[in-house]
Amino acid sequence: MRTARRRRTGAAVALVSTALLLTAACGSSDDSDGGGGSADAGSCQPAGKPVTLTFTSWVPGMQATVDLWNKNNPDIQVDYKEVVGGNQGTYQAYSNQIKAGKTPDVGMIEFDNLPSFRLQDGLTNVGGCQPVQDAEGKYVDWAISQTSFGEDGAVYGIPMDIGPMAIYYRKDLFDKAGIPVPTTWDEYYDAAKKIKAEGGVIGDFPTDQPAWFTSLAWQNGARWFSVDDDSWTVSLDDDATQQVADYWQKLIDEDLVDTIPGLGDPQWKALDSGQEWSIIGAAWTTKLLESSAPKTAGKWAVAPMPQWTAGDNAAGNWGGSTAVVFKDSKYPYEASEFATWAFSNLDALALNNKNGGQYPATTEGQEQLPALTEGLPYYGDQKVWEVFAQAAAGVDPSFQWGPTMTDTYAALADGIGKAVNGQGTLDDALTAAQAKTIETMKAQSLTVSD
């Protein structure tokens, strides 16, 4: 008797654990056609009555921008909710909300994840909405064109901010050692060797930031994804990317760069202690570096990214996001009116920059925001934003993101992890990520040409 009861307890334990597991796998309700109310060109009309919109993002202090809008627009009130970062859970939440038909009207999605939500049919094409057409010209070309997916006149997301890249370097250390700031990748390699001789490291190859590697490939003109005739072409291992991979493999092999996770305490500590002399970062790194490496204030400067061909002005873009109008929104006109205002109006941009550290996606914002025209004490009073405005103009417009970037990044990060641990090379990482991406896309019933 006792035996039997004990045994049942054991079985029950196993069963309960099974149940816990399975619940974790469950998303939301079955997908219906969700009303199918797409707001394509022509159908984007004002509601003609007061409306309330919902908006979620993870930009710090976005509430202030929303408050300013609400004060001036009594008929279009925005209900704002701050959420966690996209990859920290909000993207998963969006996916579930799209399935359940319960999305906010406006949401934040980074550029690299936009195709994934387009693929889930979660986004409204606001290209036909008057407010978008009025504002379109203000945005940096490549930023707005990234949101069309090659469809004429389509806009699936309104650029919020962008992340043009540059090199942040310890001016004092470079000067003292008599090492010129590298303007090409060859010079970067030479500088790396000299810095190593000085007992330091030029910088980090962040093992957990596949998006960083992606933007370096982007700078070199990589084309990872393209679409023709309803079929995708995937070429993560194209020549441009392989050149970048081989270059960094050489630096890793010769122990000229650190290989620690990026943007976390280990890297900040290495930068603040003078172990690492530079970091290749985006516009948004400016404030992050300032708050994360406070001891070295005043010793930093910013220069354009090293080039593959001397004299070029090619920059990568790392990060940046868009405000999308979700398919379930009943008010695409008002939603796009709010979103274009919030990310192109100068007052709004000033708030976004002050509170959220956003670098604007409009040329007007980049050139005219008072905060973006002054020198920064942390960078020895250098007008660093001029470097980023120049970089923003040099980003290759034809780079396209894939529809399953989460998975592509994961595969890439796994491969990079193996490479820095001596279990393969960065080239192997590209090959593996290429294969995994194609497999995942095929599982999404997408046509991929070989």
Place this chain on the structure above:
Amino acid sequence: MTALPWTRGHSTRRHHRAAIGFLAPFLVAFALFYVLPIGYAVYQSFLKIEREGTFGRAHDVWGGLSQYAEVVHDSDFWDSLVNVGQFFLVSVPLQLVLALVFALLLDSPVLRAHRFFRLALFAPYAVPGVIAALMWGFLYSPGTTPIPGIADRFDLLGPDLVMVAIASVVNWVYTGYNMLIIYSALTAIPAEVIEAATVDGAGQVRIAWSIKIPHVTPALVLTGVFSIIGTLQLFNEPQIFRTISSAVSSTYTPNMVVYATSSIPNYHLAAAYSVVLALITCALSFVFLKATQRRAFQ
């Protein structure tokens, strides 16, 4: 009317109604939060996606066993099972031996301040796994550790040792928990038995070996089953370590494979992984119980 004869059938019916009344709240919750989600996941695992064109709307269609075919062929998933298998060997034997030793010490008159030690050993279990992993990760990272000697000498976050590093976090959290299960089994041993042994001249070690350990074997088996389940479901700790170590891949454990797949999002394949993982968990727990019950539950 006078009282009817108390018939057997009548009483059974009444009992049934009362039983259903008492059980209803549980059954409703059980159906809603266990049966339904499991059924839904199983159903999802039999579907697949179809769409037309590059960005065409996706439709769920019946896929039969196609997701399961994917699971069978997926090397990441099976590699992750090998990983947790190794993890089990690295972590669990040590954890259970420690738990048993601590429980025996707590139960023996040798140790003073029982209450303090019981609480102190159990306290790590009150720390959420994520926090524990962050704390230990901080200690293990070369950049942040307050004990630089260790991080310099051993690459605790490298491919060779990272599993030991993660196992140490898991052991730190769960040893106290398992200890408590074993300890409560020890306290159930009748005092006369111990007295009799003492009168017979048995020392503490002899009592522990010949009386206490055989007596708590069922509890040890239970902790073993918990450990099998816990190891197969390992997620928080390696997920946190992924942010500080390049040696932990996104598919390090089976649950991480499920998570990575569902964030693509590919719910159908993720559901199939979950079902397979659940079946494997059931099977292993069952085999473990079968193998140990003859010894444990005589």
